[in-house]
Amino acid sequence: MSVTTFAVAGATGRLGRHVVEVLTERGHRVVPMSRATGVDVITGQGLAEALTGAEVIVDVASWHASDQDAATEFFRTSAGNLQEAGREAGVARIVMASIIGVDKATAGFLAAKKVHEERLLSGPVPVRILRAAQFHEFVGQLLDWQQGDVAYIPALPSQLVACRTVAEELADLATAPAVPGTPIPEIAGPRREILAEAAQLLGARRGVKVVGVDGAAMPDAELAADGAFLPSPHAKLAGPTFREWLDAQP
Template sequence: MSITTFAVAGATGRLGRHVVDVLTERGHRVVPMSRATGVDVVTGQGLAEALTGAQVVIDVASWHSSDQEAATEFFRASARNLHAYGRQAGVARIAVASIIGADRATAGFLAAKRVHEELLLAGPLPVRVLRAAQFHEFVGQLLEWQPGDVAYVPELPTQLVACRVVAEELAGLAVAATVPGAPIPEIAGPRRETLAEAARLLGARRGVRVVGVDGAGMPDAEQAAAGAFLPGPHARLAGPTFREWLDAQP
């Protein structure tokens, strides 16, 4: 196996940590990029130095809130800088993690990810996109956003997937041979459920009562309820299920 030098944007984030682990385990050289390592994809600080010698950029940097406008500006700046500095450094390609259904989103964070995809794909460097279902880890975030012993979680269909599985798929996509005309690949978990169902499993362990709600008021809630953000027929489905993942947590 040839050794590749990867620069990972968002390396200290929820998904980024797994990407760094997977690449390291596979024997590649990894340059972690985040504000914690002195690299800012929005301002460009430290990017030139971090990308020197890198062959592939994996972009898993994300905005910290669901605000569409702020997230869009973050992704706009990061896409511009990764292309500009990457081209100067001789980077061969960028691989990026996106979200299943981003191409159909009209509002909220998913709409910002749609813009992110479009901007990256329009840039000078070749770009490979992997769309993933919501992470298993996202369920805990939903509960943490609502302090107290009751949490209201949408009864919206999903097919949750583990961050580690997404990281493995993205690392493979970054170095795989391209297939002209192939659809954008998707990765999701093996079981269809609702966010509220998964949250009840976690809530039972944390002493939180989860109340399912219809998702009214959420961006594109009608589309989501109809299954617009579920994986397509070409998606790769990979375990563990949310329950199996939860049982394996320390």
């Protein structure tokens, strides 16, 4: 197996940690890029140095909140900086993690990710995109956003997938030969889940009562209820289920 040098943007984040781990386990050279390692994809600090000798950028950097305007600005800026610095460094391609259904999104964080895709694709360095379902880890984040002993979680359908599973698929995509004309690949969990029901499983362990709500206040809630953000027929489905993943946590 040939060794490739990967520069991972967002290397210390929820998904990035797994991407670094998977690529390292497979014998590749990995350059972690995050503010913790002295690289800032927004200001550009340390970016040129980190990309020296890199062949592939894996972009899994993300914004920390759901505000659409702030997230859009983050993704637009980071994508532009990665494209420009990648071109100057002679990077062969950029591989990015996106979210299933962003092409249908009209508001919220998913609409910001849609801009992220478009901005990366408009640059000179070739881009490969992997769209993933919401992560198992996202359920805990939903609970963290609420205070108290009761959490109100949307009873909306998803096909939750583990971050590790997404990282493995990203690594495969990053190293596979390009196949022109194929649809944007998708990765999702093995079965459909309801966010509120998954949150109830986690809430029981945390001592938090979870109440399912219709989610009408969420951006594009009607689209979500109709399954717009569920995987397409061509998606790859891979375990574990949310319950299996939860049972394996410390």
